Amino acid sequence: MLHECPYCQQEFKANRKDKIYCSNSCKQMAFIKRQENTIGFVANKNQNDNTKRQVFETFVPQKVNPSIEKIDVSGLKTKENKRESLFHEDDEENYVPVRCKWIDELYNKFDERGKDSWLKTLYGEKEKRVEWISIHYRCLLDCVIRVSEMKSVEWADLAELTNGLTFLITSIYFKELPEDYPFTKDIILLRDKLKCFCLETQDEEYVQFSLKFSTKKDLILQRYELSTVYSKINFNQLQLAFKTEINKQKTKLKQEQEAIQSTKEKPWQAKYRALKRQQQDGKN
Amino acid sequence: MKQNKNKNHISETYTVPTDVMLEIAQIIVQADLPHEIIGVKENKRQVVLEISYQADLRFHQQAIDNITDILREYQVLCNEDTENINWRES
Numbered sequence: 001m002l003h004e005c006p007y008c009q010q011e012f013k014a015n016r017k018d019k020i021y022c023s024n025s026c027k028q029m030a031f032i033k034r035q036e037n038t039i040g041f042v043a044n045k046n047q048n049d050n051t052k053r054q055v056f057e058t059f060v061p062q063k064v065n066p067s068i069e070k071i072d073v074s075g076l077k078t079k080e081n082k083r084e085s086l087f088h089e090d091d092e093e094n095y096v097p098v099r100c101k102w103i104d105e106l107y108n109k110f111d112e113r114g115k116d117s118w119l120k121t122l123y124g125e126k127e128k129r130v131e132w133i134s135i136h137y138r139c140l141l142d143c144v145i146r147v148s149e150m151k152s153v154e155w156a157d158l159a160e161l162t163n164g165l166t167f168l169i170t171s172i173y174f175k176e177l178p179e180d181y182p183f184t185k186d187i188i189l190l191r192d193k194l195k196c197f198c199l200e201t202q203d204e205e206y207v208q209f210s211l212k213f214s215t216k217k218d219l220i221l222q223r224y225e226l227s228t229v230y231s232k233i234n235f236n237q238l239q240l241a242f243k244t245e246i247n248k249q250k251t252k253l254k255q256e257q258e259a260i261q262s263t264k265e266k267p268w269q270a271k272y273r274a275l276k277r278q279q280q281d282g283k284n
Numbered sequence: 285m286k287q288n289k290n291k292n293h294i295s296e297t298y299t300v301p302t303d304v305m306l307e308i309a310q311i312i313v314q315a316d317l318p319h320e321i322i323g324v325k326e327n328k329r330q331v332v333l334e335i336s337y338q339a340d341l342r343f344h345q346q347a348i349d350n351i352t353d354i355l356r357e358y359q360v361l362c363n364e365d366t367e368n369i370n371w372r373e374s
Contacts, residue, residue, distance in 0.1 A: 013340055095346045098314070100307045100354050103361060145362075146371040149329045216303075224361055235372040 006030065106221050113182070113225065129173040130181060131230060137187055138226040139238045140164050141219055144190065148211040155207050159198050164235075165191035167242055172249065186222060295336040297322065298351065302329045304358050308351055315347035 003014040005022035007030040012022035021027040143161055147153050168174060169191060177184055201207045211219065233241070300308050312319050312335065323332035335351070337344035 095343060097346070097350045097353070098307050098311045100304050100357065103304070103354070103357050106361060143371055149327070150371075151326045213303075220362060 007033075102217060106217060106224070109221055110225060129176050130178065132173050133168065133171075133177060133181075133187075134183075134226050134230045135233060136164075136168055136238055136241065137183060138223060138230055139233050139235060140168065141190075141223040141226070142232070143235050144194070145211070145216065145219055145223065148209055148216065151208070152206045153209050155198070155201060155204055158194065158201075158207065158209060162191060162194040162198050164238065164242070165194060167246075171245065183222060183226075186218075190219075292339045293336060294339050295334055296348070298333045298335060298355065299325070300331050300333055300355065301358060301362075302331065303362075304354055305331060307354055308333070311347050311350050311354075315344060317344065317347060 001014055001017070002011050003019060003022075004011055005020075005026050007021055007026040010022060021030060140161060143164075147157065147161065165187065169188060174184075174187075197207075197209065298308075311317075315337075318336040320334045321331060322334050324330070325332065335348070337348055339345065
């Protein structure tokens with residue numbers, strides 16, 4: 001139940017019905033205040049009685065009132081409620097929350113980028129390519145960050161991630177990305193770093209892969225930016241998408257080759273045409 | 285976050301990523317909250333902490349709110365809404 005403390009006027013949760021004050025310090029302070037009032041009353045009552053007043057003045061010094069206000073009540077408190085009273089007065093109102101600096105920094109960076117707003121830019125026809133690259137890059141970022149947090153990782157897994165990034169870079173969509181796409185360089189840089197690491201550790205089955213905190217922060221920011229716009233897929237889905245994309249690209253290449261071949265003259269056709277020309281020239 | 289209530293003393297379990305461990309430790313020390321490390325998730329770089337506090341102390345309550353705020357912000361930023369251990373499926 002909620003009670004109002006008659007001394008500090010603040011509401012508090014009371015365990016008992018008859019609890020009046022919120023803390024022992026308030027109880028003590030209220031008692032001191034009551035004493036102060038009583039002393040004042042005695043002094044007024046004895047104003048006309050000089051002898052009594054003299055006794056009173058010698059017994060209670062005149063500076064009694066200000067000194068009562070300054071009484072240090074901490075000494076009166078038991079060990080149990082000492083901490084309670086310490087926090088109950090000024091500290092609780094002056095609590096300064098601790099902020100995570102790097103999280104604030106990332107949010108600020110995100111807001112700064114938001115001003116230029118590459119996300120709001122309409123890519124038009126290129127939107128599909130941007131979306132495809134962004135979704136897949138987001139997934140790879142997720143995996144890289146996740147893997148970097150693991151105690152050790154299979155080398156093959158890391159190589160798979162590197163291959164995923166390489167495939168992303170060599171895809172047709174990547175080549176046709178708009179110039180102002182903000183992650184083009186980041187994707188290449190991440191792939192290169194991973195590739196270097198894989199080449200250095202290729203003899204080991206398990207490797208300890210961790211990111212520098214500055215790099216991790218960058219990757220977290222990129223992932224966060226992408227997550228505000230694009231949906232999430234997991235690595236298994238990504239592999240499926242890659243396979244279908246490879247098949248698509250293969251069939252496209254085949255079709256192109258066929259088209260080229262069909263337009264190209266075969267050798268016997270060239271010979272036949274040359275002979276015909278010679279015959280025509282002979283007649284003329 | 286698990287809760288164990290005993291009158292006004294409450295103990296809660298928090299999973300803290302090492303990225304924000306410094307800030308959480310700062311809050312705990314500042315507010316003088318009784319705490320204990322009860323586990324470590326090595327593959328996720330997380331520490332499991334049990335923190336006790338008095339519900340009727342506003343200062344403790346504010347410190348706990350501060351901790352949960354930081355953890356929530358980190359969760360939003362890092363999209364850590366999954367408990368899946370396999371990175372291929374998460």
